[in-house]
Amino acid sequence: MSSTVRVELPANLCLLAGVHYGVDISLDGPVTQRTILDTLETAYPMLRGTIRDYTTQQRRAFIRFFACEQDLSHAAPDDSVPDAVAQGREPFLIIGAIAGG
Amino acid sequence: MSRVRVLVGTRKGAFILSSDGKRKDWSVAGPHFAGWEIYHLKGSPVDPNRIYASQTSGWFGQVMQRSDDGGATWNPIGNQFVYDGVPGTHQWYDGTAHPWEFKRVWHIEPSLICPDTLYAGAEDAALFHSTDGGVSWQELSGLRKHGTGPAWQPGAGGMCLHSILLDPGNPERIFIAISAAGAFRTDDGGKTWKPINRGLHSKYIPDPTAAVGHCVHHIAMHPSRPGTLFMQKHWDVMRSDDAGENWTRISGNLPTDFGFVIDVHAHEPETLYVVPIKSDSEHFPIDGQLRVYRSRGGGNEWESLTKGLPQSNCYVNVLRDAMAVDSLDSCGVYFGTTGGQVYVSPDAGDTWQAIVHDLPAVLSIEVQTLP
Numbered sequence: 001m002s003s004t005v006r007v008e009l010p011a012n013l014c015l016l017a018g019v020h021y022g023v024d025i026s027l028d029g030p031v032t033q034r035t036i037l038d039t040l041e042t043a044y045p046m047l048r049g050t051i052r053d054y055t056t057q058q059r060r061a062f063i064r065f066f067a068c069e070q071d072l073s074h075a076a077p078d079d080s081v082p083d084a085v086a087q088g089r090e091p092f093l094i095i096g097a098i099a100g101g
Numbered sequence: 102m103s104r105v106r107v108l109v110g111t112r113k114g115a116f117i118l119s120s121d122g123k124r125k126d127w128s129v130a131g132p133h134f135a136g137w138e139i140y141h142l143k144g145s146p147v148d149p150n151r152i153y154a155s156q157t158s159g160w161f162g163q164v165m166q167r168s169d170d171g172g173a174t175w176n177p178i179g180n181q182f183v184y185d186g187v188p189g190t191h192q193w194y195d196g197t198a199h200p201w202e203f204k205r206v207w208h209i210e211p212s213l214i215c216p217d218t219l220y221a222g223a224e225d226a227a228l229f230h231s232t233d234g235g236v237s238w239q240e241l242s243g244l245r246k247h248g249t250g251p252a253w254q255p256g257a258g259g260m261c262l263h264s265i266l267l268d269p270g271n272p273e274r275i276f277i278a279i280s281a282a283g284a285f286r287t288d289d290g291g292k293t294w295k296p297i298n299r300g301l302h303s304k305y306i307p308d309p310t311a312a313v314g315h316c317v318h319h320i321a322m323h324p325s326r327p328g329t330l331f332m333q334k335h336w337d338v339m340r341s342d343d344a345g346e347n348w349t350r351i352s353g354n355l356p357t358d359f360g361f362v363i364d365v366h367a368h369e370p371e372t373l374y375v376v377p378i379k380s381d382s383e384h385f386p387i388d389g390q391l392r393v394y395r396s397r398g399g400g401n402e403w404e405s406l407t408k409g410l411p412q413s414n415c416y417v418n419v420l421r422d423a424m425a426v427d428s429l430d431s432c433g434v435y436f437g438t439t440g441g442q443v444y445v446s447p448d449a450g451d452t453w454q455a456i457v458h459d460l461p462a463v464l465s466i467e468v469q470t471l472p
Contacts, residue, residue: 012136012161016177046177050161054181062160096160 003027005081006091007040013051013094017044022091031086033065034077051094066093105427106171106469107435108152109443110139113461115154117172120456124433124447127456133175134166141422141465142172143209148216149469153178153235155206155221163205165221165235178235182206182223185242191225192254201225201245208422208465210265214272222262226253226279230291241291244277249296249313256280256316256335263421264320268327276330276345281306281316284332286345297345301334318361319421323370331373331400333363333421338375340400351400356387362424366449367432371399374426374434374450376419385416393436395450409453410444417442422465429470437463 008022017023025039034057041048048054051063057077059065065072068082068090084090107118114132133139137156145151150171156164163182166175188201204224212218217234220241227245229238253260261280268274275291278284283298296312306314316335323329332339332348336359339348352358357377366372373396379387386392391410394403417440427433434446441460446453 010160012158015135015137016161016164046164049180050158050164053162055183060160060162 001028003031003086004088005031005036005085006088007036008091008093010094010096012096013047016046016050019044024088030078031081032078033072033075033081036081036092037077062097064095064097066095067091103429104471105429105433106144106149106471107425107443107445107456108142108144108172108465108467108469109437109460109463110141110154110422110465111437111441111461111463112138115139115142115156115172116457116460118443118456122429124427124429124445125454129457130172133172134164137161137164138205139464140205141208141467143211143467144469145211145216145219146213147211149471151211151216151234153209153211153219155209157205163203165206167235179231179237182221182227182229182238183240184227184245185240186246189245190251191260192252194255198251201227203227204259207261207263208265210267213267213269220265220267220275222265222277224259224261225255226260226262226282228262228265228275228277228291241287243287243292244285244294247285247294249282252313253279253282254314264317266320266322266327266330269324270327274327274344276320276322278317278320278332280318281314281335283313283315284317284320284330284345297341298348299346300341300348300350301339302337302350303335305335319363321363321365321373323365326370329370331363331365333360333375335359335381338363338400351396353396353401353403355394355403360419361421362419362436364424364426364434366434367426367428368430369397369432372397372449373400374424375403376424376436378418384418389414389416391415391417391438393434393446393450393453406446406450406453408451409446409455415440420464423463425466425468427468427470433468435466435468437466439463 103122109116114135116131140155142154152168154166190198193199206221208222210220221229228241264278266276273290330341360378393406417438424436437443439462443456
């Protein structure tokens with residue numbers, strides 16, 4: 001089954017990827033954090049290493065994943081994201097964590 | 102007429118300042134990579150339109166950029182910096198063993214002979230090498246693994262490899278410096294390395310004359326005399342006339358010999374520039390007076406250069422990679438401050454003017470002299 005997911009990016013990554021605010025990506029199969037990020041990085045290879053560590057694939061420390069008013073940052077990368085995200089009704093938000101005053 | 106292009110890395114982007122050989126009227130382009138920390142930009146000596154940039158962020162990690170048109174447009178290149186083998190540990194601030202972790206690229210050094218070959222100095226300290234224009238990177242791990250690595254420790258700014266000097270007469274010889282480990286040299290293209298810190302004295306480490314552990318802030322060389330090195334250490338300005346085997350103190354009459362930058366006149370290998378900073382706890386000029394000091398005799402005797410620089414209420418710092426010289430007939434000297442000013446002296450330091458006043462804090466300055 002094919003899904004279109006809206007991914008919204010922080011401003012610094014929009015600048016790097018050359019996009020405005022966010023992107024729509026198409027996925028086949030399960031919609032999880034991992035498949036969303038894999039698809040995003042395939043379409044925008046300049047984002048590799050900026051959201052997840054290159055080697056460990058762990059989320060970078062000051063990156064957060066939000067959707068449907070939930071913090072998904074600590075969810076397992078292969079867990080399904082909420083249906084509303086997989087169905088394109090709600091965006092998957094990649095956020096630069098608040099740090100500093 | 103020749104012209105100059107000044108590459109400025111700041112806390113919030115990169116700027117390119119351009120002028121003709123008079124260096125009086127300037128155009129300012131940027132910010133490039135707005136919002137990102139740009140630790141360093143440097144152009145290839147072989148192809149000046151090839152410029153590399155280190156773009157980094159505490160949130161988003163390391164990105165490398167390359168321009169092939171003199172900085173007008175940029176493209177991301179490889180940003181995968183992986184330590185060779187098991188990284189091991191170095192000393193942490195509290196003396197415990199801490200695993201090596203890649204954080205950012207502090208300094209880029211393009212090859213003197215090939216535009217696709219370049220070096221990158223990283224935090225945690227390591228030297229990386231690319232031979233494909235920055236698409237892929239390999240660590241020259243002989244440096245980190247030569248034996249003293251577990252004794253290295255971070256300075257206040259992190260454990261960074263910040264200086265890379267390529268010997269113009271010997272492609273196998275490279276000098277690097279790490280804060281806080283010291284200076285090192287390879288004579289076989291990076292396979293093996295040796296510490297070159299004899300003569301350094303650092304009272305802030307348990308053994309002030311130890312082989313490693315010194316907080317070297319910057320090293321410089323004149324290309325016509327690659328065996329002579331100059332060093333601004335945490336405290337002390339030093340020189341070596343035997344490729345780093347032995348160092349002697351040349352602070353002489355400087356009002357303080359703490360500082361970060363040091364550079365050499367383009368045409369006079371014994372003319373040096375430093376910017377004395379009050380102390381390790383007060384990172385600003387003495388008495389609020391921004392003064393460059395010049396020695397025309399290779400050190401010890403220094404003169405204060407103040408004309409055109411603020412002489413009251415100035416409390417900026419000049420960071421380690423934020424000074425450079427051009428190679429026009431009348432050597433231009435440039436430096437940038439944490440207050441966002443970039444100053445130029447078109448007459449080797451006699452007079453100064455601010456090119457820009459209000460950039461973000463300046464991290465690095467490089468100059469390209471163009472036909």
